[in-house]
Amino acid sequence: MQTRASFVPASPFVLAVLALAASAGAQVLRVPSQHPTIGAALAAATGPGTILVAAGVYAERLTWPNIDGIRLIGESGAAATVIDGGNGGTVVTFSAGRTRSTVLAGFTITNGFLQGTHNDGAGINVYDSSPTIRDNRLTHNTTDSLMWNYGGAIFVGGGSANPLISHNEIDDNELRNGSWNYGAGIHIASGARADIVGNHIHDNRNHTVLASSIGRGHGAGVYCAGTALIASNLIAGNTNSTSAWNYGGGIAVASSGSASVFNNTIVGNTLTGGNWRYGGGLYVESSATLTMRGNIVAQHTAAGVYRSGTGSGVVDTDYDDVWNNSPDYASVTAGPNNLSVDPQFVGATDFHLAATSPCIDAIPATHLTTVVAMDLDEDPRRLDGDLDGGSTDGARLDLGADEFSSVRLAIVGAPQIGTTVQWSLNAAQPSLYLFAVSLDVGNTLVEPYGNLLLGSSAFLVGLGTTPGALGFSIPNDASLRGVVIYGQGLVLPFATGVAGQFTNLATLTTW
Numbered sequence: 001m002q003t004r005a006s007f008v009p010a011s012p013f014v015l016a017v018l019a020l021a022a023s024a025g026a027q028v029l030r031v032p033s034q035h036p037t038i039g040a041a042l043a044a045a046t047g048p049g050t051i052l053v054a055a056g057v058y059a060e061r062l063t064w065p066n067i068d069g070i071r072l073i074g075e076s077g078a079a080a081t082v083i084d085g086g087n088g089g090t091v092v093t094f095s096a097g098r099t100r101s102t103v104l105a106g107f108t109i110t111n112g113f114l115q116g117t118h119n120d121g122a123g124i125n126v127y128d129s130s131p132t133i134r135d136n137r138l139t140h141n142t143t144d145s146l147m148w149n150y151g152g153a154i155f156v157g158g159g160s161a162n163p164l165i166s167h168n169e170i171d172d173n174e175l176r177n178g179s180w181n182y183g184a185g186i187h188i189a190s191g192a193r194a195d196i197v198g199n200h201i202h203d204n205r206n207h208t209v210l211a212s213s214i215g216r217g218h219g220a221g222v223y224c225a226g227t228a229l230i231a232s233n234l235i236a237g238n239t240n241s242t243s244a245w246n247y248g249g250g251i252a253v254a255s256s257g258s259a260s261v262f263n264n265t266i267v268g269n270t271l272t273g274g275n276w277r278y279g280g281g282l283y284v285e286s287s288a289t290l291t292m293r294g295n296i297v298a299q300h301t302a303a304g305v306y307r308s309g310t311g312s313g314v315v316d317t318d319y320d321d322v323w324n325n326s327p328d329y330a331s332v333t334a335g336p337n338n339l340s341v342d343p344q345f346v347g348a349t350d351f352h353l354a355a356t357s358p359c360i361d362a363i364p365a366t367h368l369t370t371v372v373a374m375d376l377d378e379d380p381r382r383l384d385g386d387l388d389g390g391s392t393d394g395a396r397l398d399l400g401a402d403e404f405s406s407v408r409l410a411i412v413g414a415p416q417i418g419t420t421v422q423w424s425l426n427a428a429q430p431s432l433y434l435f436a437v438s439l440d441v442g443n444t445l446v447e448p449y450g451n452l453l454l455g456s457s458a459f460l461v462g463l464g465t466t467p468g469a470l471g472f473s474i475p476n477d478a479s480l481r482g483v484v485i486y487g488q489g490l491v492l493p494f495a496t497g498v499a500g501q502f503t504n505l506a507t508l509t510t511w
Contacts, residue, residue: 028052038062038072038083045070048101055080061088061112064095064102064131074106078137078169081106087113090121091141096128100164103132109153112141119143121155121187123173128158134166142174146213149178151187152204156226161192167378170201177213181206181242182254183223190255192226198376198401201235208243208273215242218283219252221269224259225288231262231372234351234401238269246271248283249300253290253313262372263294263381265351265401271302279306281325284313292317292335294363296343296400303330319363321399337363343400352402359399368397370443373451376401380488382450383501407431407491407501412469418476427466429493434463435470437487450502454488466491 027049035041039060041051048069055076060083064070074081085091091112092104104124112122123141124133138153152173156163165186175181184204188194206217217240222230230251240246249269253259261282271277280300284290285308297304297320304325307315318335321343322328328340344357353359365382373381381397383405398404406428411421425433440455462470490502 030054031058032056042070042072053081053107057082057084059084059086061085061091061093063093064098064129066095066097068098069101071101071103072105072107073103077106078108078135082108082110084110085112085122085141087111087142089114090125091123093121093125094127094129094131096158096160098129098131100130100132102129103134105132105135108137108139110138110140114143114149115145117145118148119145119150119178120157120189121151121153123151123153124155125151126154126156126161126163128160130160130162130164132164132166133168134164135168137169137171139169139172140174142176143178144176145178146210147178147180149175149181149206150183150189150223152184154186155183155189156187156192156194157189159191161194161226163194165194165196165199167198168200170199171203173204175206175217177208177210177215179214180216180218181240182216182218182225182252184219185221185238186223187219188222188224188226188228188257190225190257193228194226195229195371196222196231196233197229197371198232198374198378199234200376201233201238203237203239205239205241206246207239207241213242214244215274216245217242217247217271217274218245218254219248219250221248221250221266223248223252223254225253225255225257227257228259229262229371230259230264232374232376232401233264234376235264235266236268236351239272240270240274240277241272242274244274244276246274246277246302247279247285247306249280249302250282250297252279252283252285253288254285256287258289258291260291261293261295262367263375263397263399263401264296265376266295266297267351268299270300277302278308278330279303281305281322284308284315286311286313289314290316292320293367294397294399295320296359297322297328298324298343300325302326304328305330305332307331319399321359321362339399351400353398353400353404355404355406357398357404360404361396362399363397365395365397365445368443370441373443373453375403379403379405380451380453380502382445405501407466407489409487409489417474420471420473423470423487425466425468425470425489425491427491427493431466431491431493432463433466433468433489433491434460435487435489436460437485439485441486446502449490452488452502454486 220238
């Protein structure tokens, strides 16, 4: 379970956090107490710093200033902090040249609307820019044109673009009536790059309403004509239903695009209507390249994985579970280690793995990188999920977006500065735990326990036995808002004495 809070125990760690907050920029601007609108606060920014936006609905469309390192934070999180574009254009437009130190986090971004000839990103437009877009909800953003509709929620374009799009919910966005409807959720244009990690991308639509439209719907969830790492995402229930071409319900890799698709759960995306329907799960066309490792692709018509029979498109798939599609593959050869078995999800709408899933420990960890090291719930990938100390644990990962774990780490209490929150740790077996935090994230394999994802600033803050809880007081310091702190526990079951696992890497952000 992903958890979000900030805490600073009474230790030298306090000084480290305060130093980080200071280094993030001494300037802290507040909306609406100091500036009446978010746009006014962005205009008032003179350099890197933090803009804290109180809970509420803000009827605005924003254009980022030519300043790098601004962290725009919805201090009560996305559920309570809404930027409403009023159906008047793109909601947030990033200026060129931003790096990943520029952050947009903690907002619902909604009611973007574009109706021109060429529409790029109704929710967010990123061009020649590389911000971090995390912990937001992008919903009900629409482009409606008889021509080009690119990116209902997010458009990424330009040869210098390389944003991090992480742990957002992207749902109910729509590309409508165009001759080219590409990427109702996310569109990565030719030449651009992006890391798309840990998002829930669901119920987005490319479709036709007007009888006069001759529509193409490509990539209802994600469309990639550039270069993308697509990892640990849940991509489900997206739909192409245009009047002509419907390709790639979950993901479409097009033109000369290249996508590395690692450890995603891609399930129940649909293609309906039109004259051509190819690739309910994934579609590869032309001279595009798709590399698949560790995915679950299930419950699609018009093929789970489809490669266009024309052109020189390449699909490299291995250690994927492609199951219950009709058919599983089209013009694609299954990898030698691919499965076609029921992944055993917890429920019809809960795509976590059950303890008996054949997808547990089903792929070597050779493709693991820092970006791929965390799953959808921000658990570390290398886990001894059943706490049995098995020889394959750590060396092998689970398939899909979620890494099975019988240990859970959760927050109890409101994650607000000036309050105390409780960490709770539970394990399937009575266990000893150690809990640590840090200000940076690494990726070190510690045998036999799994990934130590804390970085060089790690600090031990508590130990005990499970089930257990740790209380943490959060200083009442406004500069701590939006500061990311990482927490992770090591669990050692009494039954085995030595073997154990690292629990969730929890991203801690005070809203």
